[in-house]
Amino acid sequence: MAVALEEARQSLREGNCGFGAVIVRGAEVVVRAHDTEKTAGDPTAHAELTAIRQAAERFGRDLSGCALISTHEPCPMCATATLWSGINTIAYGFSIQEAIQQGRRRIDLPCREIFERAGKPVAIHEGVLHAECSVLYHEGVRQAIARLRTADEAQLRRMSEDLKERRLAWYRKHQDELDLSSADPLESAYRVFLEKLGLTAGDAPIVRREATRWVVHSQNFCPTLEACKILGLDTRRVCARLTEEPTDALLKQIDTRLAFERNYDCIRPYTKYCEEIIRLEGPSGRPLR
Secondary structure (H helix, E strand, O other): OHHHHHHHHHHHHHOOOOOEEEEEEOOEEEEEEEOOHHHHOOOOOOHHHHHHHHHHHHHOOOOOOEEEEEEEOOOHHHHHHHHHHOOOEEEEEEOHHHHHHOOOOOOOOOHHHHHHHHOOOOEEEOOOOHHHHHHHOOHHHHHHHHHHOOOOHHHHHHHHHHHHHHHHHHHHHHOOOOOOOOOOHHHHHHHHHHHHHOOOOOOOOEEEEEOOEEEEEEOOOOHHHHHHHHHOOOHHHHHHHHOHHHHHHHHHOOOOOEEEEEOOOOOOOOOOOEEEEEEEOOOOOOOOO
16 A cells, blocks of 8 residues: 555646555555546546556456555446456555545445445455545645645745735634733734644644743644645745745734744654744734734
């Protein structure tokens, strides 16, 4: 499955749909493939079908004794091709039903039902490396990949400006609902930071409290981080240009003295957490509420 995952990541890097598959005979990976639907303009170029075709070129049409391993449960087309090929073992990470629950368009026909209707025994291993496979199909990750895959410096600046405007609009809409009762602006800033990003204190614990500086170690699931890992982008570059200024602008809505910054020597995936700092600086600022 680790090989199939890398194939799926390669698919996303190319601008395809993020599916990977391998065919194994004994202990050997004999074929590895990913979908090329978009780049090849072929709606049948699914990872599993491509892998079966390549294996058949090598071994002939009878692939009995082989196993198909894919990041996503095979669709009905690929499941049927698996039957015709003679493959008698499959394993997958993310299910059709999970995709449907996310709101994705899928044919609601599990591969298990197809195999049962065909009366052919096929061993099925579900949820293999499920967490890793799920990242590929996370909507936030996919949106981040679509934004960042071909982004240059100018595009990153435009995305940062758009993100800043959206965060400021969010604050204006919700400011009367936010708990900003604390006399300490740092406390209020931390609460807004958590609220806007949908985090808990456990996701981003405070590791150091000083009179004018709180240090936070963020460990939450981050779509931008996952997209950068898949695309091979440096989070030190992307996050500095994309998200630091919008977060700083958001906190300044609470008090103009507030500032946000990251320690780019301590950022994921190069370390276990992202070190982020909320500061209070300069003379008394005018609260903007």
